[in-house]
Amino acid sequence: MKKIARIMLSTFVVLALVVCITPVVMANGQGENSSDGVVNLKLSHSAAETHRYHKAALKFKEEIEKRTNGRYTITIFPLNQLGTQEEVTEAVQLGTIDIAITSDDKLMTLVPDFSVLGMPFLFRDYDHAYSTLNGEVGDLLSKKLEEKNVMVISWLENGFRQITNNRQPIxxxxxxxxxxIRVSTSKANMLFFNTCGAASTNITTSELYTALQLNTVEAQENPLANIIDKKLYEVQKYLSISGHVHTAEPMIMSKSTFDSLSPEDKKIFLEVGREVSQWAFDDAKNSFDENIEALKIKGMEVNYIDPSRFNDVVDAVYNEYGKQYSDLINKIKANK
Structure with missing residues (x-):
């Protein structure tokens, strides 16, 4: 009897442990269902709560929750709480994270055609970038991404990249x-700087400040919002307004999560995504001069680059790397 009792007790303990450690199975495998049927979605991004990413995520969350009458709620995880951009992009593909804000260059490994967005001096201005990404070219890229179980729910805006360094004005x-110089992982962008004679490398964003502080690298390039968000002005003296490449920030969603939505809710998610995209581009455009002034106040010396002085370098990049994307490049340049 004692042996039987010990066996029964052991079985009970094992079952109890299984219940405790086994993840909750979500409805349709997506989102987290509460007891009242509300589905909670996880949204990850890499920036602080003062950054445009977070503000855009909040607008997306508020509108989705309002327009679905609370059927869906969204929990936002800033500052890479759920992992790096590379990690959360993979998690969205696997469906373990529902939504993430990532960089266009992080999607190149899934769809090589995203590389075209990193070509130097490709976009004329914010309006050109917005109409391109929310038009035919953006649709083509998103459709290819859907084949990898990821879709663009909103083309958010990070802005044009500018050069900072500690040596001299550029x-x-x-x-x-x-x-x-630390540059983005875009091959076209790295080729641009290497063709200029720079020694380009990639360092994770979380390690960039320290790398600049220790002079592991002397320079970097980022949109103004990132320079402010990561406090790079503390370890960089010169800011050269180059706008040499544009960086979009797609808000991506697991296609399996999107497919679990009703037709009505799918429409709501896409409508809200488009509205938030417009807000993000407007905010980037309207805050551009303000951000430059803020960095001047922080002690940075600012100069403006004439893009025509880089024409030979740009031609070399397009001749070497752009031929494989000539159709997309022509579509982008023809877009008004």
């Missing part, structure tokens, strides 16, 4: 010669 390719 006016021409010659000023970049020999400069150790």
């Amino acid at each position: 006016f021409s390719p010659e000023d970049l010669n020999g400069l150790k």
Whole structure:
């Protein structure tokens, strides 16, 4: 009897442990169902709560919750709480994270055609970038991404990338010669700087401040909002307004999560995504001069680059790397 009792007790303990550690199975495998049927979705991004990413995420959350009458709620995880952009992009593909704000260059491994967005001096201005990404080219890229179980729910805006360094103001390719610079993972962008004679490398955003502080790299390039958000002005003296490449920030959603929505809710998610996209581009455009002034106040010396001085470098990049994306490049340049 004692042996039987011990067996029964052991079985009970095992079952109790299984119940405790087994994840909750979600309805349709997506979202987290509460007892009242409300589905909670997880949204990840990499920035602080003062950044445009977070403000856009809040607008998206508020509108989705309002227009679905609370059937869906969204929990936002800023500052890479759920992982790096690379990690959360993969998690969205697997369906373990529902929504994430990521960089366009992080999607190149899934769809190589996203590389076209990193071509130098491709977009004329914010309006050109907005109409392109929310038009035919954006639709083409998103459709290819859907084949990888990921879709763009909103084309958010990070802005045009600008150059900072501790050596001197940058006016021409010659000023970049020999400069150790951290750049985005876009191959076209790295080729641009290497063609200028710079020594380009990639360092994770979380390690960039320290790398600049220790002079592991002397320079970096980022949109103004990121320079402010990561306090790079504390370890960089010169800000050269180059606008050499545009960086979009797609808000991506697991296609399996999207497919679990009703037709009516799918329409709501896409409508809200488009509205938030417009807000993000307007905010980037309207805050551009304000951000420059803020960085001047922080002690940065600002100069403006004439893009025509980089024409030979740009031609070389397009000749070497752009031919494979010539159709998309032509569509983008023809877009008004």
